[in-house]
Amino acid sequence: MEPAQLKTAVMNIVNTSRILVQFMLNQDQKNEARRRRRRQRSDKSDEDMDMDTEFSQTAGPGALEIMLLMGQILSVERRFWARETSTDWWDRIVLQVWDDSQWLQNFRMRKVTFMELCDLLSPALKRQNTKMRAALTVEKRVVIALWKLAMPDSYRSVRNQFGVGKSTVGAAVMQVAKAITELLLQKVVTLGNVDGFTAMGFPNCGGAIDGTHIPILAPEHQGTQYINRKGYFSVVLEALVDHKGRFTNINMGWPRRVHDARIFRHTYSV
Known part of the structure; x- marks a missing residue:
């Protein structure tokens, strides 16, 4: 008031x-x-x-x-009370300025892929406007969920980023995850050729992945980052193979001190 x-x-x-x-x-x-x-x-x-x-x-x-x-x-005019929020960052910067590299870095997908994802999830995420307020758009729900899943941010941080309530962030993440499970899991997520691994006794397996040490000379700077648990300098070679032992993906160059989970996350996030 x-x-x-x-x-x-x-x-x-x-x-x-x-x-x-x-x-x-x-x-x-x-x-x-x-x-x-x-x-x-x-x-x-x-x-x-x-x-x-x-x-x-x-x-x-x-x-x-x-x-x-x-x-x-x-006779006093009644007004609904709400906190002042801003969506300028999303409306004016992300949607209008960011290129594909920025989308990949922050949302793990390009803008065109994001729009296709929103179209596929729209039947489960679209809401009607009410007299109290306009409903959150499908694009806004999906981008909030992607940001929360891609970044180690708290609900409070995501709330400030997109100009919504903290409870709205939590609801959006759960709604998008549920919609992906119901609409896209059987349609989009596949394991590739699993017959070969099934014949070997490993059903529902799409590949075998592991890492190994590649010895290197000691770097001039940050040498301690490259010392492995066996005491020599190395980088990590991460490889993915099919049931015949053929390489389907290779990633190399991470310091040995980096955890395998981090290497895996950055290898297949794009």
């Missing part, structure tokens, strides 16, 4: 309270006068009965009168 509106609301409450107090005082004075007249009469007559009825009807302010007096407060 704006300061001017808040001041108006407070003044209305003060004025209404003053009117109610004065109204109650006037009623008490009238009632006290009626009581004195009743005590002055020794015999209760029909006129007294009429006065009692009149007294009971006017002994206090009616509900309608109070509602009319309190009506001044209801």
Whole structure:
């Protein structure tokens, strides 16, 4: 609520309270006068009965009168309260400025792939607008989930990045993951040729992966990063082969001190 509106609301409450107090005082004075007249009469007559009825009807302010007096407060404009957020980074920078290399680095996919993914997930993620607010777009839900899965950021950090609530970030991640499982898992995710591994006794296997040391001379700088657990300098060779031992992917050059999981993540993230 704006300061001017808040001041108006407070003044209305003060004025209404003053009117109610004065109204109650006037009623008490009238009632006290009626009581004195009743005590002055020794015999209760029909006129007294009429006065009692009149007294009971006017002994206090009616509900309608109070509602009319309190009506001044209801005239204050009501507004829904919400935190100020900004989506400029997503709307003006990511969508309009970033190239494919920036998309790959941050979302693990190119922009055209992202748009295709949104089209495929739209039946499960699209929501209707309400009178309270506009629904989060499919693109916004998907990009929030991809950012959270690709980056080690907290929900609070992602919230500030995309101008949404923290609970919205958590909901978007779960909704997108569920939509991918229901709509794309059987359609997109495949293991390639698994028959060869199945015949060898390894069903549902698409390849065999491992790493090995490649000895090198000690680098002039950051040599400690290249010392392996056996005590000599090396880099890592990571290889993927099919059921016949044919190489289908090779990655080489990471220092030996780097964990195998990190090498694997960076090798197949693009």
